[in-house]
Amino acid sequence: MTTLLTGEESNIQAAAELLRRGELVAFPTETVYGIGAPIFFPASISKIFEVKNRPKDNPLIAHIGSLEQVAMIAENVSDQFYQLAEKFFPGPLTIILSKSESVPKVASAGLSTIGVRMPRHPIALNLIQKLGMPIAAPSANRSGSPSSTKAEHVLEDFGGKIAAILDGGTCEYGLESTVLLLEPQPVILRPGSITKEELEESLHLPVVFATEQNPEVPLSPGTKHKHYAPQAKVLLAFSEDELARIILNSTATKRVIHSCIQSNELYEKLREADREAIEEIIFICDEAVKEDAALMNRLTHAASIWE
Numbered sequence: 001m002t003t004l005l006t007g008e009e010s011n012i013q014a015a016a017e018l019l020r021r022g023e024l025v026a027f028p029t030e031t032v033y034g035i036g037a038p039i040f041f042p043a044s045i046s047k048i049f050e051v052k053n054r055p056k057d058n059p060l061i062a063h064i065g066s067l068e069q070v071a072m073i074a075e076n077v078s079d080q081f082y083q084l085a086e087k088f089f090p091g092p093l094t095i096i097l098s099k100s101e102s103v104p105k106v107a108s109a110g111l112s113t114i115g116v117r118m119p120r121h122p123i124a125l126n127l128i129q130k131l132g133m134p135i136a137a138p139s140a141n142r143s144g145s146p147s148s149t150k151a152e153h154v155l156e157d158f159g160g161k162i163a164a165i166l167d168g169g170t171c172e173y174g175l176e177s178t179v180l181l182l183e184p185q186p187v188i189l190r191p192g193s194i195t196k197e198e199l200e201e202s203l204h205l206p207v208v209f210a211t212e213q214n215p216e217v218p219l220s221p222g223t224k225h226k227h228y229a230p231q232a233k234v235l236l237a238f239s240e241d242e243l244a245r246i247i248l249n250s251t252a253t254k255r256v257i258h259s260c261i262q263s264n265e266l267y268e269k270l271r272e273a274d275r276e277a278i279e280e281i282i283f284i285c286d287e288a289v290k291e292d293a294a295l296m297n298r299l300t301h302a303a304s305i306w307e
C-alpha cells in the first residue's frame, strides 16, 4: 500500500523514518516529484531502479538540505560551485561534482561524479534535513514516461510499489532542473528553468549546451534513453501550414491540439492524453515556446521517437 501524506511536520517526520527503514518515499520539489532513498543506502537505491525500470547506467541526483551536506558526498569542490550555489541554491540547478568514496556506485551508475542539487520546495528541504543526509532521487515516473508534477501522477505510476508520497500539490516549474557540468568547461547537460544566460552571468564564462551535433562536449548518460514520452504520438507544428499538413496526412481519430503550452502544464497534458486514450497530440510551437530551451528540449524528446 502507498500512503498519501500531507506536508505536515509529523508526516515529514514519518516519511524520514520510512526512509531510515529502507522504504522508498516520493516527495515534491519545485521542478517535479522525486522518488527518494538515503544516498548511503545502496539496497534502497537499487529498489528505485527496479520500481522505475530505470537503466542501471543512468546516475541519480543527490538532493542536499544544506551546503554542509556537500562534504558528505563530494570532493575537490571548486569555488565556481559555491559561486553558483550562493546564487541559485536552493533552486532548480544540479551541478556535477567529483563524488567521494562514500557514495555507493549504484547511485552514480559507476561514474566518478555525482549531480548535486538543493531543492527549494519546503517539504523536500525539511525531509532531507530531518533525515540528516542527502537523498538520492530521480524524477518520480516510470522510466521513459513523462515526469510527475502532481502527487496523483506519482500514484498513477507507483501506487502499491512505494511506501508513501508526500503531497505538495502541483510543482511550480513542472520541468526538471538544469544539469550543469563545470569541468573542464561549463556545459548544460540538460536545459531547465535556470538559463544559459543566467549561468554565464554568474560564472563570467561562456556556457554551452551539450548536443549530439557537438562531439567536443560530453553528453549526460540520461540523454541516450527514451524520455518524457507518452503512449500517444506527439507531433510538433511550427507554423499554420505545418499544422494543416500534419492533419491532412494523419489517420488518427482521437487527437488533441495544444497551443501556447506552458512549462508547468506539459507533463499533465501528456499524461491526460494517455488517460483519455488520445492517439495523437499536436503542440503548436510559437515563438515563446521556441525560445524556451527547456520546454523545446522536452517537446523534442517526447516527439523524437516518432520521427
Ligand code: TXA
Binding pocket: 029, 031, 032, 033, 034, 035, 058, 059, 060, 061, 092, 094, 096, 108, 111, 113, 114, 115, 117, 119, 137, 138, 139, 140, 175, 176, 177, 178, 179, 189, 190, 220, 221, 222, 223
Ligand atoms: O529537477 C530534477 O532534477 C528532478 C527532481 C526530482 O530533483 N530530478 C531528476 O532526476 O530529473 P532524473 O534522474 O530524472 O534526471 C537526472 C538527469 C539524468 O539525465 C542523468 O543522466 C543526469 O541528470 N545526471 C545525473 N547524474 C549525473 C552525472 N554524474 N553526470 C552526468 N549526468 C548526470
Ligand code: MG
Binding pocket: 138, 139, 147
Ligand atoms: Mg527523469
